[in-house]
Amino acid sequence: MMRIRTFAAAATVLAGLAGCGDTGGTPAAAGNGDRLAVVATTTQVADFARAVGGDRVSVTQILKPNIDPHDYEPTAADVTAIGNAAVLVKNGIGLEGWLDATVAAAGFKGTVADASTGVRLRDGSGDGEGEGEGERDPHIWHDPRNAKLMVATIERAFAAAAPADAAVFERNLGSYTTRLDELDATIAARIASLPPGNRKLVTNHDAFGYYIDRYGLQYVGAIIPSFDTSAELSAKDVDDIVAKIRRTGTTAVFSESSLPPKTAEAIGRQAGVKVVAGEDALYGDTLGPEGSDGDTYLKMETHNTDTIVRALGG
Amino acid sequence: MAEPALLVDRATVAYGGTAVLRDVSVEVCDGQTVALVGPNGAGKSTLIRAVLGLVPVAAGAVTVLGRSPAAARRDVAYVPQADTLDPRFPISAAQVVLMGRYRRAGWLRRPGRADRAAAAEALAAVGLADRARARFGTLSGGQRQRVLLARAIAQQPRLLLLDEPFNGVDSVSQDALLVAIGALRRRGTAAVISTHDLRLAHLACDHACLLNGRVYGVGPVARVLTPDLLHAAYTGRAA
Amino acid sequence: MHAVLIEPFTVPFMRRALAELLLLALLGGVVSVFVLVRRLGFVADTTTHTVFPGVVIGHLSAGAAGVLPGALVAAAVTAVLLTLLTRSGLVTDDTALAVLLAGMFGLGVVLVSRRPSFTSDLTAFLFGRLLAVTTAQLWQTAAVAAVVLGVLGLLRKELWLRAFDPVTSAAMGYRAWLLDLLLNVSVALVVVAAAQSVGTILVIALLVVPAAAGRLLSSRPLVITLTGVAAAALAGYGGLAVSYRASVTYGIPLASGATVVLVLIGLYVLALLWSSLSSRLEGVRGGA
Numbered sequence: 121m122m123r124i125r126t127f128a129a130a131a132t133v134l135a136g137l138a139g140c141g142d143t144g145g146t147p148a149a150a151g152n153g154d155r156l157a158v159v160a161t162t163t164q165v166a167d168f169a170r171a172v173g174g175d176r177v178s179v180t181q182i183l184k185p186n187i188d189p190h191d192y193e194p195t196a197a198d199v200t201a202i203g204n205a206a207v208l209v210k211n212g213i214g215l216e217g218w219l220d221a222t223v224a225a226a227g228f229k230g231t232v233a234d235a236s237t238g239v240r241l242r243d244g245s246g247d248g249e250g251e252g253e254g255e256r257d258p259h260i261w262h263d264p265r266n267a268k269l270m271v272a273t274i275e276r277a278f279a280a281a282a283p284a285d286a287a288v289f290e291r292n293l294g295s296y297t298t299r300l301d302e303l304d305a306t307i308a309a310r311i312a313s314l315p316p317g318n319r320k321l322v323t324n325h326d327a328f329g330y331y332i333d334r335y336g337l338q339y340v341g342a343i344i345p346s347f348d349t350s351a352e353l354s355a356k357d358v359d360d361i362v363a364k365i366r367r368t369g370t371t372a373v374f375s376e377s378s379l380p381p382k383t384a385e386a387i388g389r390q391a392g393v394k395v396v397a398g399e400d401a402l403y404g405d406t407l408g409p410e411g412s413d414g415d416t417y418l419k420m421e422t423h424n425t426d427t428i429v430r431a432l433g434g
Numbered sequence: 435m436a437e438p439a440l441l442v443d444r445a446t447v448a449y450g451g452t453a454v455l456r457d458v459s460v461e462v463c464d465g466q467t468v469a470l471v472g473p474n475g476a477g478k479s480t481l482i483r484a485v486l487g488l489v490p491v492a493a494g495a496v497t498v499l500g501r502s503p504a505a506a507r508r509d510v511a512y513v514p515q516a517d518t519l520d521p522r523f524p525i526s527a528a529q530v531v532l533m534g535r536y537r538r539a540g541w542l543r544r545p546g547r548a549d550r551a552a553a554a555e556a557l558a559a560v561g562l563a564d565r566a567r568a569r570f571g572t573l574s575g576g577q578r579q580r581v582l583l584a585r586a587i588a589q590q591p592r593l594l595l596l597d598e599p600f601n602g603v604d605s606v607s608q609d610a611l612l613v614a615i616g617a618l619r620r621r622g623t624a625a626v627i628s629t630h631d632l633r634l635a636h637l638a639c640d641h642a643c644l645l646n647g648r649v650y651g652v653g654p655v656a657r658v659l660t661p662d663l664l665h666a667a668y669t670g671r672a673a
Numbered sequence: 674m675h676a677v678l679i680e681p682f683t684v685p686f687m688r689r690a691l692a693e694l695l696l697l698a699l700l701g702g703v704v705s706v707f708v709l710v711r712r713l714g715f716v717a718d719t720t721t722h723t724v725f726p727g728v729v730i731g732h733l734s735a736g737a738a739g740v741l742p743g744a745l746v747a748a749a750v751t752a753v754l755l756t757l758l759t760r761s762g763l764v765t766d767d768t769a770l771a772v773l774l775a776g777m778f779g780l781g782v783v784l785v786s787r788r789p790s791f792t793s794d795l796t797a798f799l800f801g802r803l804l805a806v807t808t809a810q811l812w813q814t815a816a817v818a819a820v821v822l823g824v825l826g827l828l829r830k831e832l833w834l835r836a837f838d839p840v841t842s843a844a845m846g847y848r849a850w851l852l853d854l855l856l857n858v859s860v861a862l863v864v865v866a867a868a869q870s871v872g873t874i875l876v877i878a879l880l881v882v883p884a885a886a887g888r889l890l891s892s893r894p895l896v897i898t899l900t901g902v903a904a905a906a907l908a909g910y911g912g913l914a915v916s917y918r919a920s921v922t923y924g925i926p927l928a929s930g931a932t933v934v935l936v937l938i939g940l941y942v943l944a945l946l947w948s949s950l951s952s953r954l955e956g957v958r959g960g961a
Binding site: 222 | 681684685686687689796797800802804805806807916917920921924926927928929
């Protein structure tokens with residue numbers, strides 16, 4: 121009837137709409153007021169990108185501070201920015217599960233810099249229920265040595281996309297790497313100042329694996345036994361972790377800036393230990409908002425270290 | 435006489451172990467109108483459903499136009515009570531009547547001009563030609579009942595089944611229904627009309643079947659709807 | 674004005690999102706009419722929940738590529754179950770539906786909680802990724818639309834009769850279970866098709882609101898359908914335009930799928946106001 125004909129007409133119009141020019145974004149290598157158009161996903165890699173690029177790049181950061189990076193819905197502005205970018209910097213290792221579809225939709229024509237290139241990855245902690253193969257810890261940035269690899273990867277991508285500014289990028293990389301080395305040494309010294317029996321960490325989710333490995337802390341467990349923030353604790357999990365806290369003599373439970381502290385507080389109360397939450401919380405998944413104690417990578421790691429040492433040492 | 439339009443031969447219908455109709459026999463020939471009379475719960479609707487093939491017969495047989503109920507559906511039309519239908523449904527009177535032509539049109543085709551003509555004629559036969567475009571639910575109860583009868587007329591059936599068509603119907607509509615039913619009778623259509631209005635049973639029908647679980651009397655109206663038989667039927671519901 | 678209404682759609686991903694929404698407007702507008710007259714609103718909502726375990730199982734088996742087949746299987750199972758429930762008379766019982774809905778959704782949650790590392794794909798299915806619609810998905814939706822609209826279009830008079838007068842429909846010899854199955858499958862297909870763009874939680878809006886708005890304005894089936902389709906299309910266009918402009922110019926993130934639904938609800942409210950206003954003006958008999 122009319123209905124079938126109307127539908128056929130509508131479908132033709134819609135097919136035309138969809139097919140219409142898939143121009144996507146033209147990578148602005150030398151456009152954008154001469155600055156390289158860069159899109160960075162997480163707060164950390166955005167910070168790195170700015171550190172390496174300086175004023176020769178224009179960085180659009182997708183994730184805002186205290187937004188959970190594991191589960192994010194990109195907005196129209198995000199998709200548009202990706203479409204227009206020459207370099208996309210991502211953390212990788214499945215942290216940004218939502219990214220691939222978005223990149224495809226945006227018609228991105230530039231290069232992707234996977235900051236995790238070359239980084240040695242930790243496997244699933246084995247502390248929670250069996251994670252399958254391929255479960256890698258994506259929170260690589262908490263080890264400054266990894267951060268060095270990440271900024272190097274970023275610098276390579278920038279230099280390839282804007283060769284004219286390669287010298288600048290290399291210089292920036294050099295000075296930032298020096299600061300990373302200083303950070304690494306400082307943290308190591310501060311952790312070493314803790315009595316050996318008092319280096320036990322219970323965190324909100326399993327975000328600090330690389331930090332713990334690097335500085336020889338002891339990982340007791342996490343409130344959310346997963347790299348992802350949406351897992352639920354079973355009653356047994358709660359009992360297990362409270363028992364572990366008591367058994368190992370852990371003295372503090374640390375919450376995180378981007379996660380609600382309720383569960384951490386509840387467990388801390390039940391186990392009778394100190395709970396570090398709120399403003400003093402650790403920066404696990406994201407940097408802090410501008411003006412906070414963790415609004416750059418260097419400040420974040422410093423803050424985390426100070427908080428841990430203060431809580432465990434006192 | 436040619437085969438009867440409807441032959442119910444010692445039919446028993448049960449719902450989950452309880453017999454609703456027991457050993458019911460009734461015969462309806464072409465051009466005959468049979469009033470199905472009995473109290474509430476007598477099994478009148480059940481008998482109609484058995485004739486339509488909507489409930490199975492546990493014992494005995496129901497033969498419609500010489501065939502099984504399912505096979506005879508094309509030539510059987512059903513008129514439900516108007517108040518069982520949602521008055522807010524977005525449909526016009528003409529569209530309701532046109533539904534009677536669906537089977538004729540077939541599965542994948544729209545009703546054609548002949549169908550529309552038959553529908554218009556049927557609507558006129560119940561005196562509602564001027565309300566064709568009105569939404570079904572805006573009509574009065576009696577008018578809605580007439581529209582449903584028109585739908586059945588449009589089907590051009592050989593057997594017509596009406597379920598309490600005179601319930602809550604105003605006298606104008608009652609008359610219109612009687613006129614249309616009379617016209618059908620003269621055309622040779624057989625009809626079964628369930629009702630508990632005895633006056634209308636006399637007016638509309640030439641035969642009657644007194645029913646309450648079993649048959650208390652069947653035959654010409656005057657002989658069946660007697661005080662004695664009515665009393666027996668209305669009080670004697672055996673366990 | 675141009676900035677709000679035209680400019681967003683100069684970008685390919687926005688055009689694809691719009692095309693998807695226009696297809697869904699056509700699909701939802703038509704199917705919602707049947708949902709309305711058959712009072713399948715709760716059944717439709719049940720379906721949006723029962724596809725969830727299918728999505729989870731599909732993901733567990735085959736990753737992101739398994740989501741759609743998993744949803745389709747779950748949708749098919751749901752359609753069959755619901756048809757069986759209707760035959761046994763239980764589907765008019767909200768309790769039976771609620772048990773089915775809660776049971777299957779709970780199953781999905783239990784399955785999810787065993788492997789907590791793919792919430793991103795699941796959230797995508799619950800809330801949709803309107804801005805990430807691919808051309809392949811557009812063709813999928815178009816295929817679903819062709820099938821569903823074809824079937825409903827061919828069978829609309831039988832479906833209409835079954836909705837209006839189920840006893841007479843059966844008396845005329847139409848098999849109720851077959852018509853019900855076809856309609857339930859149609860609803861399920863719309864749920865699966867729309868889930869990828871607006872998500873299962875919001876697809877119920879597309880299955881209920883268009884016809885509801887159309888019914889407020891008319892009692893003629895064709896007008897109801899066209900009004901519903903137009904409302905859904907307008908909501909798609911407007912919702913996308915507004916969320917784009919809010920995000921790109923003002924930095925306010927408005928989830929596109931949800932914005933579309935809100936605009937649709939807004940149009941419904943307008944229809945409601947119009948309808949009550951015109952019935953008041955006409956005094957006796959308002960908006961047939």
